[in-house]
Amino acid sequence: MRVAIAGAGAVGRSIAQELLENGHEVLLIDKNPRSIKVEAVAQAEWLLADACEIASLDDAGLERCHVVVAASGDDKVNLVVSLLAKTEYGVPRVVARINHPKNEWLFNESWGVDVAVSTPRLLSALVEEAVSVGDLVRLMTFRQGEANLVELTLPEDAPLAGQLVGSVAWPQDSALVAILREGRVLVPSPDDTLEGGDELMFVANQDVEDELGELLSAR
Structure with missing residues (x-):
């Protein structure tokens, strides 16, 4: 890819290094010469250019990319890059970094964004996830479908503890995608038993989050 x-x-650079280690081809683009640190990610391609300009993106061969990541520290730049990648080059997947929470509402399909990652919101969610048991915590929003990645640690005294995954009437537009148990990641099957202390990961429409939280809670 x-x-x-x-x-x-x-x-x-951190994203690039991770992707390279997973066997992908990576091109890093930046208009600031001081950011061009080829030795830091030597396996990547580098381009000194303004990613907000069509000519630069032509040079980058953006039409050949499967994914574009708008990862600058400027939300305006990330929005422009996302829009150009989607509308001018038809990039299948556009991921954008949100630096300031007040700008979150802009990062949607209208600006070509498939997935928006808000660093402040993600850090806040991870703090909540670390200290919350029995409360649904939103970890990430998938903007295009208005679906969220949510997590809940099942209380020991929850009514669902001891029940089979397949016997639970989960809300419509929600899916249990993973169970984290004692350091292991389990792909849930209908015959798996839910246990108190399980971290349950769901992809769910935001309209059913309250219903899902009530179902899983001990209250």
Whole structure:
């Protein structure tokens, strides 16, 4: 898979390194010469250019990319890159970094964003996830379908503890995608038994989150 990353700061370079280790092709783009640190991610391709300009994206061969990551520290730049990647080059998947929570409402399909990652919101969610038992915590929003990745640690005294996954009437537009148990990641099957202390990961429409939380809670 070929991935273009707009923004070669610490975040962009870290993403690039991870993708390279997973066997993908990576192109890093940045207009600031001080950000072009080829030795930091030597296996990547580098381009000194403004990712908000069509000519630069032509040079980058964006039409050949499967994914574009708008990872700069400027939300305006990330929005423009996302829009150009989707509308001008038809990139199948566009992931955008949100630096300021007040701008979250802009990062949607209208601007070409398939997945928006808000660093402040994600950190807040991880703090909640670490200390919350029995409360539904939203970890990530998938903007295009208005679905969320949510997590809940099942209380020991929850009514569902001891029940089979397949016997539970889960809300419509929700799916249990993983169970984290004693350091293991389990792909749930209908015959798996839910246990108190399980971390349950769901993809769910935001309209059913309250219903899902009530079903899983001990209250």
